[in-house]
Amino acid sequence: MKLSNFNFDLPADLLAEYPSEHRDEARLMVLNREKQTIEHKLFKDLINYFDEGDVMILNNTKVFPARMFGNKEKTGARIEVFLLRELNAENRLWDVLVDPARKIRIGNKLFFGEDDSLVAEVIDNTTSRGRTLRFLFDGSYEEFRAKLIELGETPLPKYIKRDVEPEDEERYQTIFAKHEGAVAAPTAGLHFSKHLMKRLEIKGVDFAELTLHVGLGTFSPVEVEDLSKHKMDSEQIIIPQASANTINNAIETKKRICAVGTTVMRSIESSVSASNRLNSYEGWTNKFIFPPYDFSIANSMITNFHTPKSTLLMMTAAFAGYDFVMEAYEQAVKEKYKFYSYGDAMLIL
Numbered sequence: 001m002k003l004s005n006f007n008f009d010l011p012a013d014l015l016a017e018y019p020s021e022h023r024d025e026a027r028l029m030v031l032n033r034e035k036q037t038i039e040h041k042l043f044k045d046l047i048n049y050f051d052e053g054d055v056m057i058l059n060n061t062k063v064f065p066a067r068m069f070g071n072k073e074k075t076g077a078r079i080e081v082f083l084l085r086e087l088n089a090e091n092r093l094w095d096v097l098v099d100p101a102r103k104i105r106i107g108n109k110l111f112f113g114e115d116d117s118l119v120a121e122v123i124d125n126t127t128s129r130g131r132t133l134r135f136l137f138d139g140s141y142e143e144f145r146a147k148l149i150e151l152g153e154t155p156l157p158k159y160i161k162r163d164v165e166p167e168d169e170e171r172y173q174t175i176f177a178k179h180e181g182a183v184a185a186p187t188a189g190l191h192f193s194k195h196l197m198k199r200l201e202i203k204g205v206d207f208a209e210l211t212l213h214v215g216l217g218t219f220s221p222v223e224v225e226d227l228s229k230h231k232m233d234s235e236q237i238i239i240p241q242a243s244a245n246t247i248n249n250a251i252e253t254k255k256r257i258c259a260v261g262t263t264v265m266r267s268i269e270s271s272v273s274a275s276n277r278l279n280s281y282e283g284w285t286n287k288f289i290f291p292p293y294d295f296s297i298a299n300s301m302i303t304n305f306h307t308p309k310s311t312l313l314m315m316t317a318a319f320a321g322y323d324f325v326m327e328a329y330e331q332a333v334k335e336k337y338k339f340y341s342y343g344d345a346m347l348i349l
Contacts, residue, residue: 001227001290001291001292001314001322002225002226002227003222003224003225003226003227003309004225005322006308006309006310006313006314006317007308007309008308008326008329008330008333009308009333010307010308010333010339011333014333014336014337014338014339014343015159015160015307015338015339015340015343016338016339016340016341016342016343016344017160017161017162017342018342019171019190019342020338020344022193023043023171023175023190023191023192023193023196024042024043024044024191024192024193024195024196025042025043025044026042026043026191026338026343026344026345027040027041027042027043027337027338027344027345028040028041028042028043028045028046028191028344028345028346028347029041029328029331029332029337029344029345029346029347030045030049030346030347030349031320031324031325031328031346031347031348031349032349033320033321033324033348033349034349036324038327038328038331040335043191043196043344043345044193044196046196046200046302046347047196047199047200047203049256049300049347049349050200050203050205050256050258051203051204051205051255051256052203052204052205053204053205053206053250053253053255054204054205054206054250054255054256054257054258055205055206055207055208055246055247055250055255055256055257055258056200056205056206056207056208056258056260057207057208057209057210057243057247057257057258057259057260057264057268057298058174058176058189058192058207058208058209058210058260058264059174059186059189059209059210059211059212059214059260059261059263059264059267060174060176060177060178060179060209060210060211061177061178061179061180061181061182061186061211061212061213061214061263062173062177062178062179062180062181062182063154063155063172063173063177063180063182063183063184063185063214064083064148064149064152064180064181064182064183065148065149065152065153065154065155065169066082066083066084066152066155066183067080067081067082067083067152067153067154067155067156067164068080068081068082068083068112068148068151068152068153069081069112070110070111070112070120071110071111071112072103072104072108072109072110072111073108073109073110073111075103077103079098079099079100079103079104079110080098080099081096081097081098081110081112081120081133082096082097082098082099082155082183082216083096083148083152083183084096084097084130084183084215084216085215087132089141091134092134092135092136092137092144093123093132093133093134094120094132094133094135095126095130095132096130096131096132096133097129097130097131097216098129098130098131099129101128101129101131104122104131105122106122106123106124106125107121107122108121108122109121109122110122110133112151113147113150113151117137117147118135118136118137118147118148118151119135119136119137120133120134120135120136121133121134121136154168154169154172155172155183155184156168156172156341157184157219157340157341159307159340160341160342171190171342172185172190172341172342173185173190174186174189174190174192175192175193175194175197176189176192176197176207176209178209178211179211179213179238181211181213181236182212182213182214182215183214183215183216184214184215184216184218184219184341185214185341186212186214186260186261186263186264187261187304187340187341187342187343188260188261188262188264188302188303188304188345189260189261190341190342191302191345192260206246206250208242208243208246208247209240209243210237210238210239210240210243210264210267210268211236211237211238212235212236212237212263212264212266212267212285213235213236213237214235214263215233215234215235216233217232217233217234217235217286218232218233218235218262218263218311218312219310220232220233220311221309221310222309222310222311222314227288227290227314230288230311231286231288232286232287232288232311233286234284234285234286235263235266235284235285235286236283236284237266237267237270237271237281237282237283237284237285238281238282239267239268239271239278239279239280239281239282240280241280243278243280244277244278244279244280247268247278247297248277248278251276251277251278251297256299256300256349257297257298257299257300258298258299258300258301258302259297259298259300259301259302260301260302261302261303261304262303262312262315262316264298265289265295265298265301265315265319266285266287266289266315267285268296268297268298269287269289269295269296269297270285270287272296272297276296276297278297288311289314289315289318290311290314290315290317290318291314291317291318291322292318293318293319295318295319300347300348300349301316301319301320301347301348302345302346302347302348303316303345303346303348304339304340304341304343304344304345304346305329305332305337305338305339305340305343305344305345305346306339306340307339307340313325313329316346316348319348320348328346332344332346
């Protein structure tokens, strides 16, 4: 499989600028791998495909307001700073992306907030756009984190050209988000409403949670034609023992096990035992899944519609079959399904 196998024409108007009015009323395309059928439903119809004892695996990571705007000392140039990960809490060191990067050199200072209440110094270059910043702030660590949250905004993906709106703070977060650390939402989970989850619970569907803190590596473009040469950025994952137990029990009893999103699929495939059971795990993963690939844990999957040549589309094709997925995507474009983070969903059985 080559990179060019995953290219397709995606009209710009199918990139979702806003989420559906109600979380569970996004459209849902249902792919049945065994029958090779495609159905068109709403997300809340999901309940008709799951029964008592089936398990849905959710990513409970929480998006933090990672995008900040500061001014460069002396010139006052406006600089976007995208917080990627904290490197050292004590020294307030952060791995960030800056834009425009050409203006930002080691030693430069950036000022944030109308009163310049937060200052950062550039202490290293990491990549063409990457920098290491040391934040200078008089106050406790808790006050410092509160200041980052106050000055930051919801990190909507770049393809969304509009400004961030108050609604985004809630809608670019799953309703089961708990552990802060992601710079992008696990988007398949955005479609779950409290009402739908309650209905699934009443039906006897179990939920197992894990955490994968989504980094920008998930969305990094693949720049090599030979997919085996692409390297994924590492992302932090935590799979609790209780979740592993729930999932392994469902494997034993031959229930439907659904990975809600590509982040969940990457997490569980990163911690598989020799007997094809899920191990608890706390660490990092840089697993890159593309066809052909044998999946060990989940036998169904929910995912959004992904952009051409993305690693997310490659994983979806590995799970559902390349030809079947490309046919489904052709239909999605024709039927005007919405793509990407705020877009519609696909259930693969």
